[in-house]
Amino acid sequence: xxxxxxxxxxxxxxxxxxxTLDCVYETRDTTYYLFWYKQPPSGELVFLIxxxxxxxxxxxxxxxxxxxxxxxxxxxxxxxxxQVVDSAVYFxxxxxxxxxxxxxxxxxxxxxxxxxxx
Amino acid sequence: ETxxxxxxxxxxxxxxxxxxLKCEQHLGHNAMYWYKQSAKKPLxxxxxxxxEERVENNSxxxxxxxxxxxSSHLFLHLxxxxxxxxxxxxxxxxPALNQGPDTQYFGPGTRLTVL
Numbered sequence: 669x670x671x672x673x674x675x676x677x678x679x680x681x682x683x684x685x686x687x688t689l690d691c692v693y694e695t696r697d698t699t700y701y702l703f704w705y706k707q708p709p710s711g712e713l714v715f716l717i718x719x720x721x722x723x724x725x726x727x728x729x730x731x732x733x734x735x736x737x738x739x740x741x742x743x744x745x746x747x748x749x750x751q752v753v754d755s756a757v758y759f760x761x762x763x764x765x766x767x768x769x770x771x772x773x774x775x776x777x778x779x780x781x782x783x784x785x786x
Numbered sequence: 787e788t789x790x791x792x793x794x795x796x797x798x799x800x801x802x803x804x805x806x807l808k809c810e811q812h813l814g815h816n817a818m819y820w821y822k823q824s825a826k827k828p829l830x831x832x833x834x835x836x837x838e839e840r841v842e843n844n845s846x847x848x849x850x851x852x853x854x855x856x857s858s859h860l861f862l863h864l865x866x867x868x869x870x871x872x873x874x875x876x877x878x879x880x881p882a883l884n885q886g887p888d889t890q891y892f893g894p895g896t897r898l899t900v901l
Binding site for chain 2: 701703705710711712713714715718720759763765771772773774776777778
């Protein structure tokens with residue numbers, strides 16, 4: 669069975685600090701997809717990134733970067749120079765490509781509440 | 787409008803009421819989803835539709851009744867709900883099921899309170 673663990677329930681930082689959100693996953697599938705979503709107080713889950721299991725290249729998008737390590741089953745998310753607008757709950761999620769024809773099933777972690785203080 | 791929209795954004799209803807949640811996607815996607823997000827619990831997948839056909843009913847009580855009249859619209863009809871059904875109900879859409887990696891895009895949700 670697939671599982672996603674976000675051990676950090678809440679993180680509080682001061683603006684301009686760098687912060688890393690941890691995500692550890694478990695899966696028996698060899699092909700899978702990892703996601704990060706942001707949920708601001710308004711409620712909408714905003715898609716941030718999808719990473720395929722066969723692509724271990726790290727990715728940078730502006731102040732956001734993602735570190736995918738298959739060896740440790742981790743897909744961590746770093747925000748550089750955090751801003752107050754980054755305050756939100758961040759979810760890591762996993763879907764398996766070969767789960768009996770239901771690759772749409774996302775397993776979400778419990779989320780990490782990030783608070784960025786001015 | 788762009789993306790995925792949901793109405794109403796907030797809903798308060800009694801246990802004997804009947805109401806409906808509406809979702810509309812403007813992304814040209816073929817699949818649509820209903821999720822339930824309760825406090826302190828992971829997101830729960832409720833229903834999945836692909837090209838207006840239901841492909842997933844995740845053991846959801848019959849007091850929740852989905853309807854997908856076309857690939858752009860999804861409804862969730864509610865009747866005789868319980869207080870524990872109070873939650874944020876999120877709609878999502880994705881390009882196509884089971885055709886390689888598929889990313890779901892979410893709406894803003896309907897915050898439902900059952901009195």
